Amino acid sequence: xxxxxxxSPSPHVxxxxxxxxxxxxxVYAMIPAWLVAVYFFGWGAIYLMxxxxxxxxxxxxxxxxxxLKVPPSLMDxxxxxxxxxxxxxxxxxxxxxxxxxxxxxxxxxxxxxxxGLGQNPFxxxxxxxxxxxxxxxxxxxxWPLPKALDFSLDGTTGATPLGIIKEGVRNGESVSxxxxxxxxLWELAIGNLGGSMGEISAIAILLGxxxxxxxxxxxxxxxxxxxxTVFVFSGIMHWINPDLYAGPVFxxxxxxxxxxxxxxxxxxxxxxxxxxxxxxxxxGAGLLTVVIRxxxxxxxxxxxxxxxxxxxxxxxxRYMKPKRYGKE
Amino acid sequence: MxxxxxxxxxxxxxxxxxANVPIVYPEMLDNETYIIPVSQHLGKPAKVVVKxxxxxxxGTLIAEGDGFISANIHASVSGTVTKIDHQxxxxxxxxxxxSIRKTNDDWEEDIDRSEELVEEINFTAKEIIEKVKKAGVVxxxxxxxxxxxxxxxxxxxxxxxxxxxxxxxEPYLTADHRLMLEKGEELIIGIRILMKALEVDRAIIGIxxxxxxxxxxxxxxxxxxxxxxxxxxxxxxxQGGEKQLISALLKKEVPSGKxxxxxxxxxxxxxxxxxxxEAVQKNRPLIDRVVTVTGDSLAHPANYMARIGIPLNRLVxxxxxxxxDTGKIISGGPMMGxxxxxxxxxxxxxxSGILLVADKEAKRRADYDAxxxxxxxxxxxxxxxxxxLLMTLGEKRLxxxxxxxxxMECIECGSCSYVCPSERPLLDYIRLSKxxxxxxxxxxxx
Numbered sequence: 001x002x003x004x005x006x007x008s009p010s011p012h013v014x015x016x017x018x019x020x021x022x023x024x025x026x027v028y029a030m031i032p033a034w035l036v037a038v039y040f041f042g043w044g045a046i047y048l049m050x051x052x053x054x055x056x057x058x059x060x061x062x063x064x065x066x067x068l069k070v071p072p073s074l075m076d077x078x079x080x081x082x083x084x085x086x087x088x089x090x091x092x093x094x095x096x097x098x099x100x101x102x103x104x105x106x107x108x109x110x111x112x113x114x115x116g117l118g119q120n121p122f123x124x125x126x127x128x129x130x131x132x133x134x135x136x137x138x139x140x141x142x143w144p145l146p147k148a149l150d151f152s153l154d155g156t157t158g159a160t161p162l163g164i165i166k167e168g169v170r171n172g173e174s175v176s177x178x179x180x181x182x183x184x185l186w187e188l189a190i191g192n193l194g195g196s197m198g199e200i201s202a203i204a205i206l207l208g209x210x211x212x213x214x215x216x217x218x219x220x221x222x223x224x225x226x227x228x229t230v231f232v233f234s235g236i237m238h239w240i241n242p243d244l245y246a247g248p249v250f251x252x253x254x255x256x257x258x259x260x261x262x263x264x265x266x267x268x269x270x271x272x273x274x275x276x277x278x279x280x281x282x283x284g285a286g287l288l289t290v291v292i293r294x295x296x297x298x299x300x301x302x303x304x305x306x307x308x309x310x311x312x313x314x315x316x317x318r319y320m321k322p323k324r325y326g327k328e
Numbered sequence: 329m330x331x332x333x334x335x336x337x338x339x340x341x342x343x344x345x346x347a348n349v350p351i352v353y354p355e356m357l358d359n360e361t362y363i364i365p366v367s368q369h370l371g372k373p374a375k376v377v378v379k380x381x382x383x384x385x386x387g388t389l390i391a392e393g394d395g396f397i398s399a400n401i402h403a404s405v406s407g408t409v410t411k412i413d414h415q416x417x418x419x420x421x422x423x424x425x426x427s428i429r430k431t432n433d434d435w436e437e438d439i440d441r442s443e444e445l446v447e448e449i450n451f452t453a454k455e456i457i458e459k460v461k462k463a464g465v466v467x468x469x470x471x472x473x474x475x476x477x478x479x480x481x482x483x484x485x486x487x488x489x490x491x492x493x494x495x496x497x498e499p500y501l502t503a504d505h506r507l508m509l510e511k512g513e514e515l516i517i518g519i520r521i522l523m524k525a526l527e528v529d530r531a532i533i534g535i536x537x538x539x540x541x542x543x544x545x546x547x548x549x550x551x552x553x554x555x556x557x558x559x560x561x562x563x564x565x566x567q568g569g570e571k572q573l574i575s576a577l578l579k580k581e582v583p584s585g586k587x588x589x590x591x592x593x594x595x596x597x598x599x600x601x602x603x604x605x606e607a608v609q610k611n612r613p614l615i616d617r618v619v620t621v622t623g624d625s626l627a628h629p630a631n632y633m634a635r636i637g638i639p640l641n642r643l644v645x646x647x648x649x650x651x652x653d654t655g656k657i658i659s660g661g662p663m664m665g666x667x668x669x670x671x672x673x674x675x676x677x678x679x680s681g682i683l684l685v686a687d688k689e690a691k692r693r694a695d696y697d698a699x700x701x702x703x704x705x706x707x708x709x710x711x712x713x714x715x716x717l718l719m720t721l722g723e724k725r726l727x728x729x730x731x732x733x734x735x736m737e738c739i740e741c742g743s744c745s746y747v748c749p750s751e752r753p754l755l756d757y758i759r760l761s762k763x764x765x766x767x768x769x770x771x772x773x774x
Contacts, residue, residue, distance in 0.1 A: 012658055017747055119698070322706055322709070
């Protein structure tokens with residue numbers, strides 16, 4: 001045998017498609033949403049992004065090195081993405097210690113406890129976010145109000161559109177009266193509303209989605225099925241009683257729906273392993289979102305809806321398999 | 329919209345370097361030794377019928393098919409049998425082979441060596457099948473299944489359409505492409521012969537549309553023939569797989585565990601069809617085939633009409649010799665070909681190409697990343713399997729579970745490993761499970 005010859009089984013070529021490339025695609029896709037946040041929230045958006053990303057990277061490194069005793073893999077980009085997603089999912093006026101604790105929970109409980117990359121059943125950033133929401137309810141629901149290009153350090157706070165509707169309907173006011181306190185729909189689409197840093201601009205998020213679809217990092221199945229379900233379900237409710245239930249377009253443009261459907265529900269690790277299963281996953285997340293928004297204790301339900309659907313994924317994978325060639 | 333198979337597939341760069349290089353007929357050197365293995369086909373090895381020091385002519389039977397699934401082997405040169413012994417071949421093992429030292433150029437008398445095209449088919453279906461069997465024709469697309477067996481339609485099935493596979497979806501390989509361009513007329517007669525043997529009145533030639541010249545040429549050749557049609561297909565690997573080609577052309581799936589003729593289809597590769605023409609019309613046994621010799625650093629990538637048993641070295645030398653940077657030698661294409669552990673092996677009936685891979689591209693990464701559950705492997709699998717899951721079951725040695733998840737349905741096209749962003753060796757583990765499942769089945773444990 002010629003010692004120089006390499007023997008390996010086929011295939012002998014690779015597509016060049018790589019995990020790092022996919023991760024960077026997601027990072028780039030988040031930039032428009034973040035830039036809108038910088039425009040409306042000023043320094044807060046820069047500070048929040050910096051703290052969340054730095055803490056997530058630090059905890060990933062520290063847990064890998066000192067607890068799991070494996071070489072830290074910061075270069076794969078997954079901790080960076082968790083940090084960015086976490087930042088996009090929380091308000092910009094959050095105290096620094098809460099962001100750090102949230103990052104520890106996201107990386108620690110959300111990811112490393114299960115064995116690290118690829119092993120976690122729940123979306124790490126959402127685990128961090130929901131932990132913060134439950135532990136620091138006041139801070140997590142004190143929403144900064146948007147103010148274009150204002151880099152002064154003090155800002156005003158107020159309720160989100162979803163919060164205004166929830167509170168008002170609870171007090172017996174009609175939705176159409178409450179809508180007068182809310183900016184017009186086209187302003188909601190651009191992002192001129194209170195909320196978590198990255199969720200405000202539907203248009204910026206959709207730009208990110210188109211980029212990820214083009215790069216084949218995600219497919220349409222989850223975001224479209226989830227958004228469409230919310231649209232149809234909330235549309236039916238609105239049609240039944242417009243005084244009690246807000247309209248479908250309002251549901252699409254407010255709260256974390258777009259951010260959740262495009263960036264959180266599509267998380268590769270925690271979504272189903274067949275396209276059919278992903279459709280079911282998207283529909284389930286959409287239904288739960290409207291149910292929680294309408295009848296739950298919280299005005300917003302996207303995070304809970306996605307985490308609940310994450311929990312169903314192993315069963316969805318068992319039940320919804322791709323069709324085998326030549327078998328019924 | 330051109331047709332293609334519906335589920336899965338990938339688009340590797342096609343790198344058909346030798347697509348415009350006409351087939352070269354290598355000069356036969358005296359005193360060169362041809363090593364002819366007796367097992368060049370799927371099935372039982374043939375039984376050697378010559379002895380050491382026997383004189384053989386071109387076309388002399390040297391090993392006889394043993395049983396139903398086996399094939400005759402003929403001398404591809406004339407000379408003296410110098411050795412009947414185990415020799416290294418492209419399988420990577422030493423296997424029984426007949427070595428012949430070429431001394432002259434005598435041919436068996438009944439072989440018609442003229443250039444003349446014989447159009448009229450004067451044989452019955454039974455005679456055709458007998459001639460194909462006698463000539464040792466096997467599937468030249470890579471599977472090397474004895475061709476006559478595919479012409480004997482089992483009780484209860486009826487052949488309805490002959491599908492001729494000119495897809496050649498493997499990157500780099502151009503042997504079938506050149507054959508279609510240069511032996512088109514023989515090919516059409518070969519198709520008519522097979523149609524007669526199968527008693528069908530319809531044939532479809534499937535060709536991917538990166539070979540437009542071949543599509544045009546064959547369309548032109550059969551423009552007056554209403555029974556044979558040429559279908560240009562979208563370029564997508566592994567369309568040359570029998571099941572995928574049937575799906576692409578007929579929109580039907582071959583049921584699991586059944587053979588294609590159960591849904592009326594019989595598929596033969598264009599190389600095989602040409603050999604059938606030679607066998608039936610010219611009495612010429614399968615003693616040569618077209619082989620693509622190629623590689624990014626090779627001086628002259630080319631296609632050779634190579635006699636069976638010619639040393640691989642000889643063909644590479646004709647193409648300019650091994651490049652300095654050669655790190656891997658593949659028999660076949662880069663997706664499904666086999667890496668060779670020796671350069672001293674003969675060309676056999678199954679050798680569609682020799683691909684020389686540069687050192688820096690020969691090795692895989694030393695490690696691989698965690699599965700990030702991106703679904704790419706599931707998306708590209710043409711068999712509808714879940715490669716990520718099969719790999720996990722293989723790693724955990726859960727053979728029974730792997731079998732329940734249809735591990736055995738894998739056609740080993742390699743699309744999953746090709747696409748995996750974490751470069752996980754998905755197909756390696758699926759193969760490991762296959763071996764173990766077969767062993768368990770043999771002992772009737774599952």
